[in-house]
Amino acid sequence: MIRAFLAGARIQLQFLRAYPDALIPFFTAPMFSVIFLMIFRHAGRTDLTAYAAIAPVFIALWWLALFNSGWTITIERWNGTLEMLVAAPSSFAAVILGRITATTMVGIVSFGETWLVARLLFGTRITIYHTWGFLATALVTLAAMAGTAVAMSSLFVLARNAVTFSNSASYPFYVLGGILVPVSVLPHWIRPVSSVVFLSWSADLLRAALRPGPMHHFAFRLGMVALLGACGLVVGVWTMRVILVRVRGSGELGTT
Amino acid sequence: MRGLVSTARVSWYAIVSGANDYWSIFTLKSWIFGWCVRMISQVSFFALIGKLLRSDEQTQFFLIGNAVMIAVMGALFAMNMTTSERGNGTLSLMLASPSRPVVVFASRGIYVMADGVFSSLLGLAILGPAFGLHFPFPRVLLVIPLTALVGFSAYSFSTFLAGVIIRRREMTGLIVNATIVTLMALCGVNVPVSFYPSWLAWISRCLPITNGLEAIRGVVGDVSWSTVGAHAGVEIVVAGAWLLLALGTFGRFIRAGQRDGSLEYAS
Secondary structure, three states: OOOHHHHHHHHHHHHHHHHHHHHHHHHHHHHHHHHHHHHHHHHOOOOHHHHHHHHHHHHHHHHHHHHHHHHHHHHHHHOOOOOEEEHHHOOOOHHHHHHHHHHHHHOOOHHHHHHHHHHHHHOOOOOOHHHHHHHHHHHHHHHHHHHHHHHHHHHHHHHHOOHHHHOOOOOOHHHHHHOOOOHHHHOOHHHHHHHOOOHHHHHHHHHHHOOOOOOOOHHHHHHHHHHHHHHHHHHHHHHHHHHHHHHHHHOOOOOO | HHHHHHHHHHHHHHHHHHHHHHHHHHHHHHHHHHHHHHHHHHHHHHHHHHHHHHHHHHHHHHHHHHHHHHHHHHHHHHHOOOOOOOHOOHHHHHHOOOOOOHHHHHOHHHHHHOOOOOOHHHHHHHHHHHOOOOOOOOOHHHHHHHHHHHHHHHHHHHHHHHOOOHHHHHHHHHHHHHHHHHHHHHHHOOOOHHHHHHHHHHHHHHOOOOOHHHHHHHHHHOHHHHHHHHHHHHHHHHHHHHHHHHHHHHHHHHHHHHHHHOOOOOO
């Protein structure tokens, strides 16, 4: 199981090196950082620097989940390698999870990039006031992102409009997830929807970790990130099983 | 005259072919619930920053800038044409034909630009009132041709870049996305041009969008006609310059690719 997971991670890192499109978020994240920092500096609100430091990271991670991880199974199918992967004795889910986890972990680079841009171009130092809170939130956020990506990769196989969805599901989730503008600023009617998007909990927590005040209800909020991420993972693994049972039964593995 | 008619015919077929491609990607349902929702969310995402800053003036600034940015994105998405020609296996046929490749490339993506301009205006019409933006009627009607001008200007820039990257088509996605955020940062979309250092402001003025966007802000903000006209005039010059550059260099990039074998004909 572990070997299959690591093999999946290894092959994914090779794919990322081979395809320039995989690098898109690492070009766009620093530019978004520049845009947000310019906005807050122009408005004279340097107290909002933490917001500008966090949002581009979420943009990069979400992009990787949508366009890289989300398409993992579908691309295996298009390449004609899905049959071999399913027929192999190692766990199909472990390989896919390994690939998705590798992609998500690579997203950590965007933290460094974004904060380096803030330092070099704007002379702004990002201070982490709650180191353990920050690290725990970042770790659980990455796990939740991977769980959500597993759900996407399974659902994209079944959905006829997966391309349209992945092209369209960026900004709606940036708004709902409050990655830059907190959910408290959104209209009241939309807030219940935001509360089931794990991004909204983790963005709030990460911003709180960059502020000197206490992090209220830390355990509960972190638990919500973990819970929503786990829900994604459960949906993903269950859908993956349904797909495999269905295509094995119908003999349509390569054509579904 | 005969050459002109022939070019117009090639251009027309390319537009029709592009439009057919487009409607095979989108149905009306997926356009509304996919693209339209994304566009509304994107403009709202930035306009909400104004709410965070508790400034109506900033909200309107972000709203107009990012609504116009949708037209620019549409124009830049047209760069993907180079990749799709290769994917469809039609690049070799096109290059072997007697018509100029730039005419086909520049025409095939027009529908994407037109869709971007329409989406941009739709976003402004829907979100303007929602965020309390007042449209001075009838002068606000001038926003329509000005947005089309910005779209055309970005499209000329996009056609030039399509020539530059035609030999490196595996990088199209990267270039398209990087260009979108770079223009978003440099063209006065989210901060006024006066915020930039003077050298950067000069670069910004030579890029598409900047001057046209200022003209649009001027129309909505009741600025004098002469100022609006001056900004629009500069945008026309910038658009023309990028178009000439695209027409003048596209063939060279293709011939260079054919000479050194870097122009692949299939995915």
